[in-house]
Amino acid sequence: MQTIISPLVSHRLCLAPAVPRYRLPNNYHRAPPSIRLSNHRSTTSPCLFSSAAASRDSEMATEDVQDPRIAKIASSIRVIPDFPKPGIMFQDITTLLLDTEAFKDTIALFVDRYKDKGISVVAGVEARGFIFGPPIALAIGAKFVPMRKPKKLPGKVISEEYSLEYGTDTMEMHVGAVEPGERAIIIDDLIATGGTLAAAIRLLERVGVKIVECACVIELPELKGKEKLGETPLFVLVSSAA
Numbered sequence: 001m002q003t004i005i006s007p008l009v010s011h012r013l014c015l016a017p018a019v020p021r022y023r024l025p026n027n028y029h030r031a032p033p034s035i036r037l038s039n040h041r042s043t044t045s046p047c048l049f050s051s052a053a054a055s056r057d058s059e060m061a062t063e064d065v066q067d068p069r070i071a072k073i074a075s076s077i078r079v080i081p082d083f084p085k086p087g088i089m090f091q092d093i094t095t096l097l098l099d100t101e102a103f104k105d106t107i108a109l110f111v112d113r114y115k116d117k118g119i120s121v122v123a124g125v126e127a128r129g130f131i132f133g134p135p136i137a138l139a140i141g142a143k144f145v146p147m148r149k150p151k152k153l154p155g156k157v158i159s160e161e162y163s164l165e166y167g168t169d170t171m172e173m174h175v176g177a178v179e180p181g182e183r184a185i186i187i188d189d190l191i192a193t194g195g196t197l198a199a200a201i202r203l204l205e206r207v208g209v210k211i212v213e214c215a216c217v218i219e220l221p222e223l224k225g226k227e228k229l230g231e232t233p234l235f236v237l238v239s240s241a242a
Contacts, residue, residue: 069105074238076102077218093128093189093217107132109237110215111139114185119212121184123147123204125171125196128189132217136187145177147186147200158207162199171199180208190218191234194225201232 076099080090096102114136123145124133130146137144150159150170157172178184186200197214204211211232219226219236226234 069109070237072099073102073106073109073217077238091190091218093131096217097131106217106237107135107139110136110187113215113235114212115140117212118183119185120182121145121178121204121209123173123178123184123186123200125186125188125200126152129187132189133187136185143177145173145184147203148172158203160199160203160206162195164195165193171196171203173203178204178207178209181210182208183210183212185212186214188214188216190220191216191225191236192220192223194223194228197225198228198230201229 073096076096078092078095080092082088083090096106110132117140119140120142122133122137122140122142124130125147126149133146134144136142146153148171150172153172153174156175158175159170159172161168161170184204186197186204188197191197191214197216201211201214213233213235214229215235217236218238218240219234220240222240
């Protein structure tokens, strides 16, 4: 399974000291034991650099060409340490949504990738996949299908259980929302351990949908979530620092 990082170049995000705005997001998780800082870190924004390490195990659309939109997106995302409890790094994309240019560029990069590819389904994973999925779907002429938590959809549903760190959860989709043979992408804001995206893949494949790709704004590669996606490709805009 390959990870494709950004349309033009990958950036890693590094935590700048004592700065309110910086990197990464989807579900929060425990902070890694240490955060590597760039020698060129900024005092006003996250440090950004081309991801040589990521390029070793990821396919990049165009090498050695910097797209200023990626840096803008990365610098608009922040991490909230120790929220909602100590040891958790909360990945906050609300600052990206407040930046109209960064939000527009995020959608545009996905639209540029998926337009004219015969995709008829954009499946969004609850909850932040609901933010990015609908505008992408509208722009490429596809329908948006919400992948929801239990008892959130009013009609008849098809369900898929998946594992969490402590227990299990379930993802649901309306019966009849998709048809066998349709081509789909699955959207979420971040891939961490990969459990929710893997469940979404299984759920759609059970009804005969072809998964073209999973797409996220951010990947946390140290959590190896892409390994749970099997042969389904993963496309991300920003890769976090280990």
